[in-house]
Amino acid sequence: MAVCHLVQVFAPPAQQQHQAPPFPFDSVAHHNRLGLFLFALTRSCEDFLEPPLEELLRQLKAVDDLVNGWLCEQLTTTLAGLNSPDDLFNFFDKLRGVLTSPDGGSVEDEFLDPNSQLGVFLRCCILAFNSMTFEGVCHLLANLVAYCNSAEASYDLAEDEDFNGEIEMGDPMDADIGVRSGVFDRYTQGYATESHMGESSSSLVHAPISLHNFDEADIFKAEDNPTCLRSRWQLEAFLNQQADVLEKDPSSVPLNSFNNTMAQLQTLAPELHRVQFLQYLNALCHDDYVASLDHLHRYFDYSAGMQGLFSRSSSPHQDNIVGKYESALLCLGNLHCYFGHPKKALEAFTEAVRVSQMNNDDSCLAYILGAISNLLSKIGISSTVGLIGSRYSLGNNIGLGTPLSIQQQLLVLLKRSLKRADMLKLTSLLSFDHISLAKFDLKHVQRPLVSFGPNGSTKLRTCPADVCKNLRLSSHVLSDFGADGLSISSDNGSFSTSWLKNLSDASSSWCSSSTKPRKFITNDFDNFHFHAQPSPIPTSVLQLAGSAYLMRATAWEHYGSAPMVRMNTLVYATCFADAASSSELSLAYVKLIEQLAVFKGYSAAFCALKLAEEKFPSSTNSQIHLLKMQLLHERALHRGHLRIAQQIGDEFGVLSSSVSGVDIELKTEASLRRARTLLAAKQFSQAAAVANSLFTTCYKYNMQVENASVLLLLAEIHRKSDNAVLGLTYALASQSFCKSFNLDLLEASATLTLAELWLALGSNHAKRALSLVYQSLPMILGHGGLELRARSQIVLAKCHLTDPEFSVSEDPCAVLDPLNQAAEDLQVLEYHEMAAEVYYLKAMTYNHLGKEYEREEAAARFKEHVTALENPRDEEDSLVY
Incomplete structure (x- = not known):
């Protein structure tokens, strides 16, 4: 009723419109401001209860300041004047004039459009009042008194010192709020009714189910509801908003308090089955498998096919029932995928595909194919054929009897999902598929699907142009989201x-x-x-557009361009932070902190890490926690604190799941850290064994990009164990992998390792090694970090010193300049082993030049670093940052 009164002030009856803007507005802008406020009130989804009068007056005061709070005073006066059922009848009878054209009127815009948002709201209120019994009207009066009394003590309209200089507007209906308290008390004593904060008159009325085909026909709840709920549309929007909060920052939502809120809402609105779905999402975010499975079953059991997810037809009832079972299977598959049950997830997805094909549900089928593609790309599956394991195969062969590998099946599914999404104009799914294709093209070489024919011209390497193309096309979701049937209702409140x-x-x-x-x-x-300008673009659309920038940063990490990594990550963190989920936003912070560690050293990285930990609460499996462990492990290795490094490496293994095929990346990281720790401890045979086992695992799960790093590690192990000949094969294999996947920076590092191996074979290969160093220097000096640059400078100096044709006395700067630069970089990293090598080479160079003072100084620094390595002190400091 309070909003109805404000609507009547905003759009007075047509016969009273003698001026534009109408009284009491002093400008069109002021008039429009109230209209925006009323529209926002009927679409807001901040809570599932209507705001109390105190909150309504506070918000109205921000709109009403230009007329000294006239609207607030008029509202309280009008509500206080409703003292009898006849007053209520006259109040709603006047509302009809807002929606009715005057006799003989020909201008349509002289009255409020009955089909507009505010027009439908008024019609619902009028119809609900006309459907009430006399007892209901009396109950409405009692609740109206309680509604007004809820703001009586805290709201004082007479005190306003900010507008003493404004023009005062008189009103014949002005009255002292205190004088009306007796009226309120009289009705409060006359009706024993219970009042709640957020309660309003709409809790007393009930609208019929059918009203102008308006989905919010049940905008007002039944009379027996103890608390006033918002409209059905606003309740749905509230639940969607809570789902967004769960996705963005699940750690900020306590499990029990959220369930209590949902239980209260379910008690007030038992027909709102999506409450069960929110409880499922909450249990999912808190890793409660039993509760999440229970709530998921409850949601699909109780909703009885009335709330399908992918309806497109003009007859929603039938399509919703049809789309129910496959939607349930899709959610069940995603549940198993989240908890690391790939086989069960594939079984659910396969059955969902069968039902979708049987019911011709193309939209749901497209999303299922996208979910299967996401599962195959994230969950490691080692079998090479017969992936789905069902008679309803999704593409184990292409009609020629040729079995497809996991990667080929993934590519077929992605392209099939992309084609269906394009045909059905599912813009969000189309963007997701483009990002998935870009990720696939980044890590996999596309081989021909047939095993015969002219394949001689096929280039077995990735194509960065395809990656950039798919990422560019995925960004079109920002401009095309209105064409997506699931994004049409983007005004979600x-x-x-x-x-x-x-x-x-x-x-x-x-x-x-x-x-x-x-x-x-x-x-x-x-x-x-x-x-008051929030973003009108749906959150899901912003998340997809932001994911494209995050994927660009990942692609440039593979290709080795550090500036492009920083640029795309900063764009994501700056422009899409509000819509991003906590996992993706923390990933962006991780990338930026990694760049700081590589280019600025650990001090700057740990300072940024502290800020990130404050923003993202730490947990055992969070991105920030893993980054902290990586940085601590790197610093412990550089300082020579091997016991601490081994302790941190063991923690990596504890964090990963024991289920085969799950947490493959984390298990790979743990094995890689263990091998590097063993290498630093000079346990070469054990380090080689761990690296070989890791290579087998990566090959088993088709992690070819990771194989390039493992091969490079094996080459490094054999180089340090004085087995350079065997190390050459691993370095060349790593270089071949890098060329196939366009890993330019890693290829430069492999080339540098190859040069070191040639140097280890003797001085006769110094020229070849120097040529390889010069080949890799442009990439390393342009995009490499402190460690890689220092390493390249050391190898360059060693090439000159090893070359029998090079004279140090003739060109000492060719050796000393790279060594000095390397010493500066390594001092930032606290890398004792490599710094000792630098000062050893400097001492040898100064000895050839006959500079005894500089030689002794370099020798002293060499001794300091060697002592720090052999007798490490304060190892516990490596865990402090």
Whole structure:
């Protein structure tokens, strides 16, 4: 009723419209401001209960400041004047004039459109009041008194010192709020009714089910509801908003309190089955398998096919029932995928494909194919054929009897899903498929699907152009999201909710500007609009667009361009942080901190890590926690604190799941850290054994990009164990992998290792080694980090010193300049082993030059680093940052 009164002020009956804007608005902007406020009130989804009168008056005051709070005073006066059922009847009878055209009127815009958002709201209220019994009207009066009394003690409209200089507007209906308290008390004593915060008159009325085909026909709940709920549409939007919170930052949502809130809502609205789905998501975010499975079954059991996920037809009831079972299977598959049950997930997805094909549900089928593609790309599956393991095969062969590998099946599924999404105009799924294809093209070489024919011209290497093309096409979701049937209802209430939340900030701005002369305020509506402008683009669309930038950063990491990594990551963290989930945003922070560690050293990285830990609460499996362990392990190795490094490496193994095929990347990281720790401890045979086992695992799960790093590690192990001949084969194999996958920076590192191996074979190969160093220097000096640059400078100096044709006395700068630069970089990294090698080479060079003072100084520094390696002190400091 309070909103109905404000709508009547905003759009007075047509016969009273003698001026534009209508009284009491002093400008069109002021008039439009109230209209925006009313629209936001009927679309807001901040809570599932209607706001109390106190909150409504506070928000209205921000809109009403230009007329000294006339609207607030008029609202309280009108509500206080409703003292009898006849007053209520006259109140709703006047509302009809807002929606009815005057006799003989020909201008359509002289009255409120009955089919508009505010028009439908008024019609629902009028119809609900007309459907009430006399007892219901009396109950409405009692609740109206309680509604007004809830704001009586805390709201004082007479005190307003910010607008003493404004023009005062008189109103014949002005009355002292205190005088009306007796009226309130009389009705409060006359009706023993229980009041709640957030309660309003709409809790007393009930609208019929069918009203102009309006989905929010049940906008008001039954009379027996103890608390006033918002409209059905706003309740759905509230649940969607809570789902967004669970996705963005699940750690900020306590499990029990959230369940209590959902239980309260379910008690008030038992027909709202999506509450069960929210409880399923909450249990999922808190890793409660039993509860999440239970709530998922409850949701699909109780909803009885009335809330399908992928309906497209104009007859929603039938399509929703048809789309129910496959939607349930899709969610069940995603549940098993989340908890690391790939076989069960594939069984659910396979059955969902069968049912979708049987029911011709193309939309759901497209999403299932995308989910299977996501499963295959994230979960390691070692078998090479017969992946699905069902008679309803998704593409184990291509009609020629040729079995497909896991990668070929993944590619077929991605392209099939992409084709269906394009045909059905599923823009969000289309963007997701493009990102998935870019990820596939980044890590897999596309081989021909047939095993015969002319394949001689086939280039077995990845194509960066295809990756960039797919990422560019995925960004089109920002401009094309309106064409997606699932994104048409993009106005999910978040815009109106943000608009109302920003009213307080806008109000403080107007207060500060109200002391200025009115002639200096060119457009006060622009000022208001600036302070209350949330993003109109749906969160899901922003997340997809942001994922494209995050994927670009990952691609440039593979290709070796550090500036492009930083640029795309900063774009994501700056432009998409508000819509990003906590996992993706933490991943962006991880990439930036990794760049700091590589290029600025551990001090800068750990300072940034502290800020990231404050922003993202740490947990055992979070990205931030894993980054901290990686940095601590690297620093412990550089300092020579091998016991601490081994302890941290063991923690990596504990974090990964014991299930085969799950957490493959984490298990790979743990094995890689263990091998490097054994290498630093000079246990070469054990390090080689771990690396060989890791290579087998990567090959088993087709992790070819990781294989390049493992091969390079094996070459390093054999180089340090004085087995350079065997190390050459691993270095060449790693270099071949890098060329196939366009890993330019890693290829430069492999080339540098190859040069070191040639140097280890004797001085006769110094020229070849120097040529390889010069070949890799442009990439290393342009994009390499401190360690790689220092290493390249050391190898360059060793090439000159090993070459029998090179004379140190003739060109000492060719040796000393690279060594000095390497010493500066290694000092930042605290890398004792490599720094000792630098000062050893410097001492040898100064000895050839006859500079005894410089030689002794370099020898002293060499001794310091060797002592630090052989007798490490304060090892526990490596765990402090």
